[in-house]
Amino acid sequence: MHRFLVDSLEPDLKEVTISGEEGIHLYRVLRLRPGTVVEVGDGRGQVYRAELISAGPHRSRARLLEPVLEEREPRLPLILAQALVKGEKMDWIIQKGTELGVHTFVPFTSGRVVVKLKGEKAEGRRERWTRIAREAAKQCGRAVVPRVDTPVDLEEVLTRYGRKDYLIIMPWEGENNQGLNTVLTGIAHRTGVLVLIGPEGGFEEEEVQRAREKGARVVSLGPRILRTETATLAVVTMILYAAG
Numbered sequence: 001m002h003r004f005l006v007d008s009l010e011p012d013l014k015e016v017t018i019s020g021e022e023g024i025h026l027y028r029v030l031r032l033r034p035g036t037v038v039e040v041g042d043g044r045g046q047v048y049r050a051e052l053i054s055a056g057p058h059r060s061r062a063r064l065l066e067p068v069l070e071e072r073e074p075r076l077p078l079i080l081a082q083a084l085v086k087g088e089k090m091d092w093i094i095q096k097g098t099e100l101g102v103h104t105f106v107p108f109t110s111g112r113v114v115v116k117l118k119g120e121k122a123e124g125r126r127e128r129w130t131r132i133a134r135e136a137a138k139q140c141g142r143a144v145v146p147r148v149d150t151p152v153d154l155e156e157v158l159t160r161y162g163r164k165d166y167l168i169i170m171p172w173e174g175e176n177n178q179g180l181n182t183v184l185t186g187i188a189h190r191t192g193v194l195v196l197i198g199p200e201g202g203f204e205e206e207e208v209q210r211a212r213e214k215g216a217r218v219v220s221l222g223p224r225i226l227r228t229e230t231a232t233l234a235v236v237t238m239i240l241y242a243a244g
Contacts, residue, residue: 043145112201
């Protein structure tokens, strides 16, 4: 069933308007017409089945029928702090991370990051990633669209998200004693998880030490060096699996 995002789903609301890019997609691409049953969501957890009562090139109206109650969100909020990477890799990480269940994406810069984003360029890229997250959330049936932050530096990530009640995990190729599995025991009882994934060139030792001071658990992902995008999805998958 096709799903569309709307601005809000307030209590006691009977009808909603589908407009903007969503409305264009409904009318011009999918060519849906009155009488079609669709799903509408606010991207914050509310989803309803709805019947189209009008369809037009600029906006369509739908009558709300009943809420969709399937729970498809992970029980454990996972914040993915991802170092900026080259090309379209970041788009791919946002898309697949959304499908897997990431709660918040925090792009960041560190010593070995090649990509430089500032000002309007950074905000433009954030808007692009948000659109990718929206489309991925709709495709996989999530009721919540992940938040995508504007890029910050690694120190800001640790300061803003390094909560004491969160498990902070930093995979690093220089770690030889502690594997990821050793820090996942009891993870289901945590408030949330912050994962720090480095750039193509990896983290610098000073950055790893700083993360340790903030409570990060530095772990190895095995004897092979993984690409950053491979490490990201492997870690996210294993964490959410361990969390149930």
